[in-house]
Amino acid sequence: MAREVLLGDEAVGLGAVHAGLSGVYGYPGTPSTEIFEFVEGIAKRRGDIQATWSPNEKVAYEEALGMSWAGKRTLVTMKHVGLNVAADAFMNSAITGTNGALVLAVADDPGMHSSQNEQDSRYFAKFALIPCFEPRNQQECYDMTRDAMDLSEELGVPVMLRLVTRIAHSRAAVETTDAPREQNPLRPSKDIRKWTLLPSNARVQYRSLTEKQPAIADRAESSPYNVLELRGRRGVIACGITMNYVLENLPEDHDLSILAIGQYPVPLGLVRKLADHVDEILVVEDGYPFVEEAVRGPFGLPGVTVKGRMTGELPRTGELNPDLVRKALGLPDPPHAEVELPSLAGRPPTLCPGCPHTDTYRAMNEALEKYDRPQVFSDIGCYTLGALPPLEAIHSCVDMGASIGMAVGAAHAGYRPAVSVIGDSTFAHSGITGLLSAVNGNVPVTVVILDNDTVAMTGTQESQATAERLDRIVLGLGIDPEHFRIINPVPKEHETNVRVFAEELAHEGPSVIVARRPCIEKIKRHK
Amino acid sequence: MEKNLVLAGVGGQGILSIAFVIDNAALEAGFHFKQAEVHGMSQRGGAVQSNLRYADHPIHSDLIPVGKVDMVLSVEPLEALRYAGSLSPEGWIVSSVTPYVNIPDYPPMEEVLASLTAFPHTVLVDTGAVAKAAGNLRAQNMVAVGAAAPLLDFTDEQLLKYVRKLFARKGEKIVAVNERAYRFGKAAGLFYRGLIEAGLPARDALTVSSRMDPATVEPERAADWARLASDAAALEAIAGQDGLLDCREAAVPAAG
Ligand code: SF4
Numbered sequence: 001m002a003r004e005v006l007l008g009d010e011a012v013g014l015g016a017v018h019a020g021l022s023g024v025y026g027y028p029g030t031p032s033t034e035i036f037e038f039v040e041g042i043a044k045r046r047g048d049i050q051a052t053w054s055p056n057e058k059v060a061y062e063e064a065l066g067m068s069w070a071g072k073r074t075l076v077t078m079k080h081v082g083l084n085v086a087a088d089a090f091m092n093s094a095i096t097g098t099n100g101a102l103v104l105a106v107a108d109d110p111g112m113h114s115s116q117n118e119q120d121s122r123y124f125a126k127f128a129l130i131p132c133f134e135p136r137n138q139q140e141c142y143d144m145t146r147d148a149m150d151l152s153e154e155l156g157v158p159v160m161l162r163l164v165t166r167i168a169h170s171r172a173a174v175e176t177t178d179a180p181r182e183q184n185p186l187r188p189s190k191d192i193r194k195w196t197l198l199p200s201n202a203r204v205q206y207r208s209l210t211e212k213q214p215a216i217a218d219r220a221e222s223s224p225y226n227v228l229e230l231r232g233r234r235g236v237i238a239c240g241i242t243m244n245y246v247l248e249n250l251p252e253d254h255d256l257s258i259l260a261i262g263q264y265p266v267p268l269g270l271v272r273k274l275a276d277h278v279d280e281i282l283v284v285e286d287g288y289p290f291v292e293e294a295v296r297g298p299f300g301l302p303g304v305t306v307k308g309r310m311t312g313e314l315p316r317t318g319e320l321n322p323d324l325v326r327k328a329l330g331l332p333d334p335p336h337a338e339v340e341l342p343s344l345a346g347r348p349p350t351l352c353p354g355c356p357h358t359d360t361y362r363a364m365n366e367a368l369e370k371y372d373r374p375q376v377f378s379d380i381g382c383y384t385l386g387a388l389p390p391l392e393a394i395h396s397c398v399d400m401g402a403s404i405g406m407a408v409g410a411a412h413a414g415y416r417p418a419v420s421v422i423g424d425s426t427f428a429h430s431g432i433t434g435l436l437s438a439v440n441g442n443v444p445v446t447v448v449i450l451d452n453d454t455v456a457m458t459g460t461q462e463s464q465a466t467a468e469r470l471d472r473i474v475l476g477l478g479i480d481p482e483h484f485r486i487i488n489p490v491p492k493e494h495e496t497n498v499r500v501f502a503e504e505l506a507h508e509g510p511s512v513i514v515a516r517r518p519c520i521e522k523i524k525r526h527k
Numbered sequence: 528m529e530k531n532l533v534l535a536g537v538g539g540q541g542i543l544s545i546a547f548v549i550d551n552a553a554l555e556a557g558f559h560f561k562q563a564e565v566h567g568m569s570q571r572g573g574a575v576q577s578n579l580r581y582a583d584h585p586i587h588s589d590l591i592p593v594g595k596v597d598m599v600l601s602v603e604p605l606e607a608l609r610y611a612g613s614l615s616p617e618g619w620i621v622s623s624v625t626p627y628v629n630i631p632d633y634p635p636m637e638e639v640l641a642s643l644t645a646f647p648h649t650v651l652v653d654t655g656a657v658a659k660a661a662g663n664l665r666a667q668n669m670v671a672v673g674a675a676a677p678l679l680d681f682t683d684e685q686l687l688k689y690v691r692k693l694f695a696r697k698g699e700k701i702v703a704v705n706e707r708a709y710r711f712g713k714a715a716g717l718f719y720r721g722l723i724e725a726g727l728p729a730r731d732a733l734t735v736s737s738r739m740d741p742a743t744v745e746p747e748r749a750a751d752w753a754r755l756a757s758d759a760a761a762l763e764a765i766a767g768q769d770g771l772l773d774c775r776e777a778a779v780p781a782a783g
Contacts, residue, residue, distance in 0.1 A: 003554070005550055005551065005554055030566055031566060033566075034566070113565065114566075137561075166563060166589055166590065167589070169563060169564050169565065169566050170561060170562060170563035170564070170589040171546070171550060171560075171561070171562040171563075171564070172559075172560060172561045172562070172586075173554055173559070173560070241589070244587040244588040244589065245587075245588050245590075247587040247588075248587040248588040248592060249592070321588075321590045321592075322588045322590055322591075322592040323592055323593050326592065333593065333594060334592065334593070334594035334595060334615075335594055335615070335616050336593055336594030336612070336613065336614060336615060336616065337594075337611065337612065337613075337614035337615065337616055337618055337646070338616070339611055339612060339614075339645070339646065340645070341608060341611060341612060341642060342608075342634065342638065342642060344605065344608055344609055344634075345605065345630055345632040345633060345634060346574075346630070347537065347572075347573055347574040347605070347606070347629070347630055348573055348630075349538065349570070349571040349572055349573035350571060350572040350573070350629065351571065351572075352571060352572065382571065385571065457571075459566075
C-alpha cells in the first residue's frame with residue numbers, strides 16, 4: 001500500500017490506471033479536466049496508454065466505445081453538460097453493451113461554480129439503465145473506479161462514476177494498491193448483431209439490457225457502498241459526499257438511522273428497511289432531488305414523512321454544505337466570531353491583463369456602436385467573461401457552439417447584424433456544423449473566431465483547430481475567401497480591426513473574422 | 528487536535544501553493560487532512576479560497592462548517608475579510624495588508640485595516656514589502672505561510688521541505704527567495720504579535736511593524752519597540768519615516 005495526496009479527480013485517474021486502463025478519452029471541462037490530465041501524465045511516462053484530448057465529448061465517448069469493442073479497458077471523462085453532447089453515443093452504448101470495461105466519469109457542478117446549469121447525471125444513468133457509483137471521498141474515488149471497471153466487464157454494460165465539484169477538486173491522502181492489474185489483450189468483439197443496431201438487432205439488445213436489470217439492482221442492494229445503520233426513529237438518506245456533511249454535525253452516539261448511498265440504482269430494499277424502522281426520512285443529496293423523488297413517489301410513502309429539497313428543509317437549488325445540512329437536521333449553529341463586517345466589494349473573475357480577447361472586443365464594440373443596442377451571441381470559454389463590465393461585449397452563452405446556430409436563426413428572423421463570437425476550441429467542438437449551415441443557406445452572419453491557440457479556461461490544453469488548420473476548415477466549409485478575414489488583436493491595430501469588423505458586419509452573407517493572438521496564460525505556462 | 532484553515536486570496540496569488548506546502552507537511556506529520564480548492568473560472572483574477580483541514584482523527588467534510596474555522600490565512604486583506612464571518616470565537620486572522628486592487632470599488636485601505644484590526648486575534652504582515660525584501664514580489668504567499676507557521680503544528684523544517692520541493696523546478700535562486708520569504712514572514716508575524724502582547728493596539732502595531740526593514744526583524748525586540756511606540760510623538764515619528772528602520776536598533780528615529 002502506498003499513500004498519495006490526490007484530488008478526487010486524480011484518484012479516479014489513478015484508480016483507472018491501476019485497473020488496467022488502456023485508453024482515456026475526454027474533452028476538458030471544469031470540474032472533470034484533472035482526471036484526464038492525471039492519466040495523461042502517467043501515459044507520457046509509460047507510453048502504453050492512449051491519452052489525447054478529443055474534439056468533443058461525443059467523439060471522446062465513441063473512441064472509448066471503440067476501445068471497449070477491441071476488448072481493452074477504457075475511461076471517458078467529461079463534465080455534466082458534456083454528457084449532453086455525448087448523449088447519443090452514451091445511450092446507445094448501453095444498448096450495444098460493452099466488451100472491454102467502459103467507465104464514464106462525469107463531474108457534475110452543483111452550485112454552478114463553472115457551469116451554466118447544475119443538471120444531475122444520475123438521471124442519465126437511470127435513463128440508460130446502467131449502474132452508477134457516487135464516491136463520498138477521495139479513497140472511494142480510487143476504489144470505485146476500479147470496482148466500476150470490474151462491474152462493467154462482468155455485466156457487459158458501461159458504468160457511470162458520478163462526481164461533484166467538491167469531491168473532484170478536494171485533496172486527501174489515498175491508499176493505493178501495490179499490485180495494479182494488467183491491461184487486457186486485444187480481443188475485438190466480432191458479435192456483429194450486438195454492434196449493429198438495426199431495429200431487428202436493437203430490439204434484441206434492448207431486451208437483453210432490460211434482462212440485466214435485476215442483476216444491476218442486486219449489485220446496488222448488496223454494495224459495500226450502500227450502508228444502512230438502524231438506530232432511532234428519525235431517518236436520513238445521505239448520497240455520496242453529503243454523508244460527510246451529516247456525520248460532521250453528529251456526535252458518535254447520535255440516534256439517527258442512516259442509509260448512506262454510493263451505488264445506484266437506488267437500493268429500494270435498503271430504503272424499505274429504513275422506512276419500516278423510522279417515522280421520517282430526510283434525504284440529503286448534492287444535485288437534483290433524485291433519490292428524494294424515488295423514495296417519496298408521486299403519492300408519498302405511507303407512514304413516513306419524507307423531507308428534503310422538495311419540502312424546504314434543504315434548498316431546492318445549489319450546492320449543499322455542512323451548514324445547510326445542520327439546519328435540516330434541526331441542530332443549533334456553533335458559536336462563531338461576532339463581527340461587524342462592512343458589505344464587501346465582490347471580486348468577479350476577469351480577463352487577464354493583456355488578454356487578446358479584450359482587444360478584439362474593443363474593436364468589435366466600436367464597430368457595433370452605430371447599431372441600436374446590438375446583441376452579440378457568444379459561447380463558452382474565457383471570452384464569456386466579456387459579458388461583464390467594463391466590456392459588456394456579448395449577450396448570450398447557452399451551450400458549446402450555440403453562438404453560431406443562434407446567430408443563424410436570428411438572421412433568418414430578420415435580425416441584423418447577426419454576430420457570433422466563439423473560441424477556436426469551441427468552434428472545433430461544435431461550431432463547424434453551425435457554420436456549414438450558415439454557408440449552405442447563404443445566411444448573413446458574422447462569425448468571429450477568437451483563435452488564442454489553446455483551450456484557455458480549463459488550463460491551456462491543446463486546441464483541436466487553430467492557426468492554418470482552422471483557416472483550412474473555415475475555407476473548406478465554403479466561406480468566400482473575400483469574407484474570410486484575419487485580424488491581429490493588439491491595441492496598435494485597433495483602427496484597422498474596427499474597419500474589418502465594420503465591413504463584415506455590413507456584408508449580406510456569411511463571413512468569418514479570425515482574431516488570432518495566443519493566450520497570455522498559455523505563453524506563460526508553456527515557456 | 529483539529530485545525531481548520533481557510534486560505535484566501537486572488538486568482539494568481541498562489542493559494543494552491545500554500546495548500547501544497549501545508550498539505551504535505553500535514554501528511555508527513557502523520558495527520559489526516561482534506562483540502563478543497565477552486566479551479567476554473569474564478570482562477571482568472573477572481574476571489575479564490577481553499578478549505579484546508581488537518582487533524583489527528585479522520586475528517587468528514589471537505590468544507591469547514593461556519594464557526595469551526597481556526598484561521599483565515601489570506602494573501603490579500605479584503606479577501607481575509609470575506610471569510611472572517613466563519614471564524615470560531617477563538618479564531619485567528621493571518622493576513623497580508625498589501626492590497627490587490629483589480630476592481631473599481633476597492634474600499635479605502637484605512638477601512639479595510641480598521642475592520643481587520645478589530646478582530647481579537649490577528650497577525651498582519653505587509654507581505655508585499657516582505658516579499659520584495661526577500662527578493663521577489665511573487666513570494667507573498669510564502670511570506671503568509673511563514674507568518675502563520677507559529678500557529679500551525681509543524682516544525683520549520685517540515686514546512687520548508689515542501690517550500691523547496693514546490694520551487695525546485697524553478698532553480699536554486701527561486702528556492703532561496705521563497706525560503707527567505709518564509710523566514711522573513713515568520714519573523715514579521717512574530718514581531719507584530721510581540722508588539723500586541725506588549726500592549727500596543729493592533730493598528731499601532733501594524734504601523735510600527737510596517738516600518739521595519741524585513742531583513743532586520745528580530746521578534747525579541749518587540750517589547751522595546753512597543754515601549755517606544757506607546758508614546759504618541761514617538762509613534763508619529765516612526766510612522767512618518769520614509770525609509771525602513773533597522774529593527775535591531777530600537778530607537779525613535781530623528782524627525783524627518
Ligand atoms: S487565460 Fe488566456 S484567454 Fe483566458 S483570460 Fe487569460 S489571457 Fe485571456
